[in-house]
Amino acid sequence: MxxxxxxxxxxxxxxxxxxxxxxxxxxxxxxxxxxxxxxxxxxxxxxxxxxxxxxxRSTPDGADLGATWFWPGEQRVASLVAKHAIATHSQYLDGDAVYHAAEGAQRVDGNPLDVPSRRFVHGAESxxxxxxxxxxxxxxxxxxxxxxxxxxxxxxxxxxxxxxxxxxxxxxxxxxxxxxxxxxxxxxxxxxxxxxxxxxxxxMGGITKVVARYDRPFWRDQGLAGSGISHIGPVREFHDMSGPDGAAAALFGFVSGQAPGSATATHDEVLAQLIVMFGPDAGEPVELIIQDWRQERHxxxxxxxxxxxxxxxxxxxxxxxxxxxxxxxxxxxxxxxxxxxxxxxxxxxxxxxxxxxxxx
Ligand SMILES: Cc1cc2nc3c(=O)[nH]c(=O)nc-3n(C[C@H](O)[C@H](O)[C@H](O)COP(=O)(O)OP(=O)(O)OC[C@H]3O[C@@H](n4cnc5c(N)ncnc54)[C@H](O)[C@@H]3O)c2cc1C
The missing domain is CATH 3.50.50.60 (FAD/NAD(P)-binding domain)
Incomplete structure (x- = not known):
């Protein structure tokens, strides 16, 4: 709505x-x-x-700007999803993660950052x-x-x-x-x-969520899971937020510790980090959304x-x-x-x- x-x-x-x-x-x-x-x-x-x-809160085409996942054992969510026949799919887990430190980005064997979870096909707002x-x-x-x-x-x-x-x-x-x-x-x-x-x-009231949308999940071609962790920032972690079949491809992340009242990450800063961590294709999203929940009055x-x-x-x-x-x-x-x-x-x-x- x-x-x-x-x-x-x-x-x-x-x-x-x-x-x-x-x-x-x-x-x-x-x-x-x-x-x-x-x-x-x-x-x-x-x-x-x-x-x-x-x-x-989701965009009309289902990208999540607030909550993204629910996890095994969360019975109330599962039963509400079933009651309203809400379409869900598994979080994409396959491939390697990326570790970003002062020396640059490196590939990590496997994906220690994501756990099995489910996502809402039309966004959590559905x-x-x-x-x-x-x-x-x-x-x-x-x-x-x-x-x-x-x-x-x-x-x-x-x-x-x-x-x-x-x-x-x-x-x-x-x-x-x-x-x-x-x-x-x-x-x-x-x-x-x-x-x-x-x-x-x-x-999560002090968090900024970054969503970068692409025409395809190019990182999967390289055997990457779309997950990453960064000690440099401004985004401290990334995850794959694509649709069930990789369509509506997207990466999302959270901006690390923001001082009260400080400005959040800029588009240029996020794009520069995405390129370092996921390669040049990451610098050309079809859309980049920076949702600062500190600004949400309600x-x-x-x-x-x-x-x-x-x-x-x-x-x-x-x-x-x-x-x-x-x-x-x-x-x-x-x-x-x-x-x-x-x-x-x-x-x-x-x-x-x-x-x-x-x-x-
Ligand atoms: C970036 C982000 C990522 C998250 N990721 C996850 C996740 O992956 N999985 C998960 O389970 N949870 C996640 N969460 C948490 C999840 O979104 C919340 O637990 C859940 O949505 C909280 O629901 P609520 O109804 O308690 O509060 P809210 O969703 O905050 O609802 C409160 C409502 O009250 C309204 N309101 C405020 N003030 C007034 C007023 N004075 N009068 C009338 N109405 C008012 C607001 O507009 C709002 O609609 C995330 C949250 C954020 C922000």
Whole structure:
């Protein structure tokens, strides 16, 4: 689903309480909404941006700018993929890797960098789009950022510049540190919880992802896997991100440690590195995309690069609702299984919904 303009229907003002309001239409929020709807309860998802998917973000032809893989054992992802008949394929693993150091690039025997995993043929965003499409049409409301959550007598009031709704329960399915920055709570959250959410790192929120697309996977002709590791940078690792048969050929990588506020890698720097590591053909991509997630207003709060305490992930305080059992946490950072991954987002959503359904 691509960006949309605000519509009249987006500016909803509702006095009737909804059973559950979900903040954020990433995969956690969408999965939670779908489980609530399946249980026969009313649900609304308020999404700040003009699209669904959050960190599941793909170009229209399926190149992933956010999440790329899911791994064996991630049962929730596998079952959602099966439920929505999402096309997937194996990560390409064959061939040798490339090691890039001060002396230049050298070939490494075999591919120690990639592990067996699966990819989404039409991009990871296709998973979010499928879950969103399975919901009744008025559930997901785009361009409705939530800026305040107030506890009233017997419900919660959820407000933003484009919406005013009330609900029995709220599921916050945005990175906790973003909630700390963007949402005011009345009464204030308990001190310990307020501190926890402001200290929880945003998974991959400080990362720049580089995607270089080619007319063919030329590296495979040379017996290369498309994987590489670099001590020089700016891209610290590369992987093959081609389509299932090598069509829609692509390499992708992550830019190494970026100082807060610093500029990310330039096209010229990335191209120069690609040529050193993968040869002259690598210098002629049909497209080079540099996606700096630090710039994503609805993913990464200011200063998030400095948050580094990953022990906050899945913290016990995220496992229990607050505001008299009405306010629940469900982004991937709050998951206890594979937190950070899509799997963690799904598990967190399931825990939040279980907690709501157990109460009523
Ligand atoms: C570059 C990158 C690579 C990754 N690679 C992988 C991978 O290979 N495999 C893997 O499993 N995971 C990967 N991840 C992580 C994966 O993308 C996340 O775990 C998952 O998408 C998180 O989903 P979520 O719903 O918890 O949060 P998000 O996707 O962040 O969704 C939050 C949603 O809330 C919205 N929102 C924000 N603020 C508000 C507000 N105030 N009001 C209303 N809505 C709001 C946002 O617009 C967004 O749509 C990667 C992430 C990135 C960025």
């Amino acid at each position: 691509r960006d949309q303009e605000p519509s009249h229907q987006d500016s909803t003002v509702s006095a009737a309480p909804t059973d559950v309001v979900v903040v954020g239409a990433g995969i956690a929020g969408l999965h939670a909404a779908s489980l609530v709807a399946d249980a026969g309860r009313s649900v609304v998802v308020l999404e700040a941006s003009g699209r669904v998917g959050g960190r599941l 998973l979010a789009a499928a879950v969103a499409a399975s919901l009744p049409s008025d559930v997901v409301r785009l361009l409705q950022p939530v800026s305040s959550i107030r506890q009233t007598n017997d419900r919660l009031a959820i407000d933003g510049p484009a919406s005013m709704v009330t609900a029995q329960h709220v599921i916050i399915a945005i990175p906790p540190a973003l909630a700390a920055q963007d949402i005011s709570f009345d009464p204030p959250l308990p001190d310990r919880l307020a501190q926890l959410i402001s200290q929880t790192p945003v998974w 993913t990464t709060p200011a200063g998030a690069e400095q948050l580094a305490n990953y022990q906050t992930y899945g913290h016990p305080d995220y496992q229990h609702p607050t505001f008299e059992g009405r306010l629940h946490w469900a982004s991937t950072e709050t998951g206890t299984v594979s937190p950070g991954h899509i799997e963690g987002a799904l598990q967190a959503a399931e825990r939040a919904v279980d907690s709501i359904l157990a109460k009523s």
